Amino acid sequence: MSEIFSSLMAGFGTALVPTNLMWGFVGCLLGTAIGVLPGIGPALTVAVLLPITAKVEPTGALIMFAGIYYGAQFGGSTTSILLNTPGESSSMVTALEGNLMARNGRAGAALSTAAVGSFVAGTIATVLLTFFAPIIANLALKFGPAEYFTIMVFAFTTVSAVLGASMVRGLTSLGLGLGIGLIGLDSISGVARFTGEVPELLDGIEVVLVAVALFAVSEALYSVLYPQAEDGERHRLTSLWMTRSDWKRSVPAWLRGTAIGFPFGSIPAGGAEIPTFLSYSTEKRLTKFPQEFAANKGRGAIEGVAGPEAANNASATGSLVPLLTLGIPTSATAAVLLAAFQNYNLQPGPLLFQTSGDLVWALVASLYLGNVILLVLNLPLVGVWVKLLSIPKPYLSAGILVFATIGVYGMRQSAFDLVLMLGIGWGGVAMRRLDFPIAPVIIGMLLGPMAERQLRNALSISEGNWLVFFQQPICAVILAVTALVLMIPHLLHRRGVRLSEDD
DSSP: OHHHHHHHHHHHHHHTSHHHHHHHHHHHHHHHHHHHSTTOOHHHHHHHHHHHGGGSOHHHHHHHHHHHHHHHHHHHHHHHHHHSOOSSGGGHHHHHHHHHHHHTTOHHHHHHHHHHHHHHHHHHHHHHHHHHHHHHHHHHTTOOHHHHHHHHHHHHHHHHHHSSSOHHHHHHHHHHHHHHHTOEEOTTTOOEESOTTOGGGTTOOOHHHHHIIIIIIHHHHHHHHOGGGSOTTTTOOOOSSOOHHHHHHHHHHHHHHHHHHHHHHHTTSSTTHHHHHHHHHHHHHHOSOGGGSGGGTOSOOTHHHHHHHHHHHHHHHHTHHHHHHHOOOOSHHHHHHHHHHHHTTOOOSTTHHHHSHHHHHHHHHHHHHHHHHHHHHHSTTHHHHHGGGGSOHHHHHHHHHHHHHHHHHHHHOOHHHHHHHHHHHHHHHHHHHTTOOSHHHHHHHHHHHHHHHHHHHHHHHTTTOTTHHHHSHHHHHHHHHHHHHHHHHHHHHHHHHHHHHHO
């Protein structure tokens, strides 16, 4: 323990060198700005900057990349809350309650709990990374394809069941997302599936494209088609900062979000999206204010912002555990960071702490500093961001469509993607009108292909024996919990009906 502490102090000495501190600040600033733009994420940014920083010394370059990573994870929450336009797929769940709070004059509180929650979760997760990285990495190695498959089944089934007013509608939206996720080339056989002989669909449909279309484009179109549905008090700001009640409700949510996000970030089970959705479903079940949640036509619950944003940042830090200790990237950005390490002739893995200890501990120290920089950058900007809500609704909708178009076109420079975005956007309008939840569609798209791969791998290892999912203790427990989550609400509802009939 003392050896780790002394190494960390040496890392702070390196990270606090003015040049390295400047790189960290630049990375956080760029990452936050980029996270705001739909479709342009940290992975793309790090990849673009990779050749540019070839002449920058390794420590400074990696510190800047880490800043971009953190900043982009947080930046997506800003437009999710203010404009219902997620900058990152991991910010989608923030839009559910955050945008509703903004519509009811509480944008400042939503932005503040996102900023402070990111700081708290990022700091706690970095402490865990510092002291427990090897232990967590060893635990992750014990999970096989069968365990990962059941985790994913638990994730999308559980979350879909609690999103929206109806479980049936939530699961229907999930099925739609699973279907969209199957479009493209089969990952094993290479056979084209559900492409309709359209070449542009061979690579599948981008998750970010669907997220931007369903959240941003459908929001803009819906507000134009149904202006009477808009609340006249939407842009009236009642509070810029969090109240005492907000703090009391946010602190437990931050801690729970961190506890969910960090382990998921440490294992290859879907990146930051799964823990954010699981955190949201947890807060929805534990809250004392269920009437404030979007599914209950409320005014926006602050726990629904605090928990997922904490899970998002904790997961981002957790993904560095297998990257540094095992050389295994668990997200797209982590994969690009691995390329950055290799660009400097560094190979992440068990020997990295011995061969390049100074660099690694400087990187870990920069994560602590990055959290502080993000907090210092974003809290004073809350008032500035909130001013976006003073823009007249027609101009705001037009701006959303412009940014959505730029973000989606920037991913693959494809005109077909723009047509697809508009078509899916109109589908989102229909879903809103018919009261179908949008988030399960994204869950299905994200987890469907991964669950399919893990299912095939598990069956291949077990030689086609489906009982493998019940014979493995971890799998059996996860599936049992999933069944309970699906059955308990139905049983409670039937019991409530029976009691009312008796009365």
